[in-house]
Amino acid sequence: MQYRLIEKTGDKIFPLGFGAMRLPLKNGKIDRDKAKELIYYAIDQGVNFIDTAYLYGDSETFLGEILKGDYSDKVKISTKLPAINVRKYEDMEDILDEQLKRLQRDFIDYYLVHAVDLKAMNRLIKKDLFKFLNKARSEGKIKHIGFSYHGPKEEFPILIDGYDWDVVMVQYNYFDENVQASVEGIEHAASKGMGIFIMEPLKGGILAGKMPNEAEEVFKKANPNKSNAQWAMEWVLNNRNVTCVFSGMNSFEQLDENLEIAYKTTPLSMSFEDMETVELVKRVMRNSLKINCSTCGYCMPCPQGVNIPECMKIYNEKYLFNHKGFMNQSQIDYFQYVGGIMGNSGNAGKCNGCGRCLRKCPQKLDIISELDKVKKEFELPGMKYVLSFVRHIGFPMYRLFVKLLNR
Numbered sequence: 001m002q003y004r005l006i007e008k009t010g011d012k013i014f015p016l017g018f019g020a021m022r023l024p025l026k027n028g029k030i031d032r033d034k035a036k037e038l039i040y041y042a043i044d045q046g047v048n049f050i051d052t053a054y055l056y057g058d059s060e061t062f063l064g065e066i067l068k069g070d071y072s073d074k075v076k077i078s079t080k081l082p083a084i085n086v087r088k089y090e091d092m093e094d095i096l097d098e099q100l101k102r103l104q105r106d107f108i109d110y111y112l113v114h115a116v117d118l119k120a121m122n123r124l125i126k127k128d129l130f131k132f133l134n135k136a137r138s139e140g141k142i143k144h145i146g147f148s149y150h151g152p153k154e155e156f157p158i159l160i161d162g163y164d165w166d167v168v169m170v171q172y173n174y175f176d177e178n179v180q181a182s183v184e185g186i187e188h189a190a191s192k193g194m195g196i197f198i199m200e201p202l203k204g205g206i207l208a209g210k211m212p213n214e215a216e217e218v219f220k221k222a223n224p225n226k227s228n229a230q231w232a233m234e235w236v237l238n239n240r241n242v243t244c245v246f247s248g249m250n251s252f253e254q255l256d257e258n259l260e261i262a263y264k265t266t267p268l269s270m271s272f273e274d275m276e277t278v279e280l281v282k283r284v285m286r287n288s289l290k291i292n293c294s295t296c297g298y299c300m301p302c303p304q305g306v307n308i309p310e311c312m313k314i315y316n317e318k319y320l321f322n323h324k325g326f327m328n329q330s331q332i333d334y335f336q337y338v339g340g341i342m343g344n345s346g347n348a349g350k351c352n353g354c355g356r357c358l359r360k361c362p363q364k365l366d367i368i369s370e371l372d373k374v375k376k377e378f379e380l381p382g383m384k385y386v387l388s389f390v391r392h393i394g395f396p397m398y399r400l401f402v403k404l405l406n407r
Contacts, residue, residue, distance in 0.1 A: 002266055003048075004243045007193035008166045009144050011076065013049050013244045015237055016262035017197070018042050020052040020059040022248030030058065036066045038255060043074050045259050051169075051197070051246045053080040053114055054099060064104035077103065078167075078197075080114035080148060083124055092132040096141060110167055111142035117151025119344055121159055130163060148199065150337070152297055152309070153182040160189050167195035172242070173203050174235045174278050175285065179295055179313070190241035198236055198245045204329065206321050207232040212288055215281045222277040233261045235278050240267035289316040291370050292363050299357035299367060307338045307346030308357060308367060314338070315374045334378040348374040349383065 003012035018039060024031040039050070050067075052059045060079060067075060079099055086092055099108065111133075113124065121129075136142045146167035149156060160168065168189050170181035177183060186196055202208045208229035211219070219231055236245050245262075249255045293312040302308055314337065317323070318330035338346040348371040357367045 002263070004267075006167065006195035006243055009195065011195075013076070013195070014046050014262065015242070015244055015265070016047055016258050017049040017051055017244040017246040018047055019199070019246035019248040020050060020063060021056045022250055023059060023062070024250040030062050032062060032065075035062065035250075038249065038252065039063075039066065040071065041252070042249075042255055042259075043071055046263075047259075048074060049076045049078070049244055051078045054082045054085070054095060055080075055114070058102075060099055060102035064102050068104070076109040077105070078110035078112055078146075079103065079108055080112045082114045083116050083120050084114075086124060086127060089128050089132065092127070092129070093136075096136055100141060107140055108142045110144045110146060111136070112145075112167070112169060113147040115150045116147055116159070117149070117344070118155040118158055120151075121147070121162070133163075146195070146197075148197075149180055151180065152300060152307075153178065153180060153185055154297060154300070156181045156185040157188050160185070160192070160194075165189075165192075165194055167197055167243075169197040169199055169246075171200040172198045172236060172239075173201050173207060173232060174282060175203055175207060176200075177282075179309075186239070186241050195243040196241050198242055201236045201245045201247065202229060202232050204333075206317070206329070209321075211281070212285060212320065214288075215284045218277060218281050218284060222274070227257070229257060230261055231274075231278060231281075233258060234265045234270055234274070237262065237265040238268060238270040238275075242267075285320060288320055290319050291316055291365065291373075293365065293370075298360045302346075302351070303354060303356060304350045304352055305344070305346055306348060306350045306371065308371065310338050310346065311348045311374045312370060315370075315377060318377065331378060339383070347379060347383070348372070349379045351375075 002015065004015055005012050023035040050063060052063055054060065063077065081092060081095060085095060133145050137145065144166040146165050146169065148169035170186065172181065190196055211228055219228060233245065236242060247258050249258060291312045293309060295309040295313055297309050299308045314330050314333050323330040351368060351371045353368050355368065361367060
């Protein structure tokens with residue numbers, strides 16, 4: 001059984017981690033019996049890392065309930081400080097103490113600052129984030145420190161070099177190879193001995209589901225017995241700098257498939273032919289895009305704060321993966337990543353047509369017109385008021401509900 005070493009901490013981690021964001025549900029709540037059975041089975045098969053967060057419903061409380069006795073020493077746990085919840089220094093201490101109580105542990109193995117970009121990190125630094133992290137570690141409340149990243153690739157090295165981090169969590173899959181951290185960013189973090197945790201290896205399940213017909217044909221021709229999920233997971237685990245891939249598994253079928261992939265996929269084990277197949281599928285998918293945007297980021301920064309590459313990426317994915325219906329996955333992604341729910345807004349509707357981006361685009365796109373398409377697709381009338389309600393009323397009510405639920 002192959003384990004991967006985090007140089008900075010000395011921990012050996014199984015390459016598949018259990019993500020607690022998508023645990024099986026029953027009547028809108030965690031199905032505790034089924035989820036416990038899944039997690040115990042995963043640990044028995046070698047999984048030794050579970051990732052959760054303050055904002056993942058009552059998953060911290062649930063994990064605290066089940067990871068006792070024989071299982072408490074078999075698994076490392078990471079949880080996260082929600083940047084969006086921090087208004088003052090004392091909030092950080094209060095949240096950590098609440099998390100320790102939920103998890104029923106004296107310390108947290110890996111503590112990550114949740115969902116930050118450079119602007120969010122600077123806001124937290126002004127509230128003495130590093131003082132808080134150093135104090136919590138010196139008091140023995142946390143052992144190792146990291147952050148989960150949700151920003152452009154240009155900012156990633158700045159955050160990596162700004163503190164003595166132990167680990168980082170990034171979105172990484174073959175379709176988004178150079179989005180967020182990028183290959184070079186991951187290599188930079190690995191060169192410092194940091195552990196590299198991967199989220200969204202299947203892009204929220206998109207890369208495991210139905211693909212465009214031409215892409216399906218390429219995969220089936222190369223190996224008719226390999227699933228789309230296998231191609232995607234193997235590609236990520238093939239990277240020698242990747243420590244652990246987190247998957248939100250809610251069935252034994254998903255768990256067994258991912259375990260099998262993790263057992264057999266060692267760094268640099270994919271053949272050149274298989275790597276070429278994945279590259280061909282990427283090319284097919286890129287050629288199917290509605291907007292010929294490569295997400296290079298040369299158009300950034302936008303004076304109005306529009307996250308141009310992300311707006312176009314989400315718009316492309318809606319049509320590429322045939323997302324339909326009210327509040328489909330692309331609409332949710334739009335609200336979450338550029339709408340402002342998770343932090344700073346960068347939605348297409350903020351564009352005022354100044355044109356500064358036009359001369360920077362290598363593809364010579366009419367960015368102003370393309371952003372207008374995005375706006376018409378995703379931005380409902382009164383969107384800014386809806387998002388304001390969610391951020392200032394909806395989220396606080398949700399947090400209060402979770403707090404009451406955990407009492």
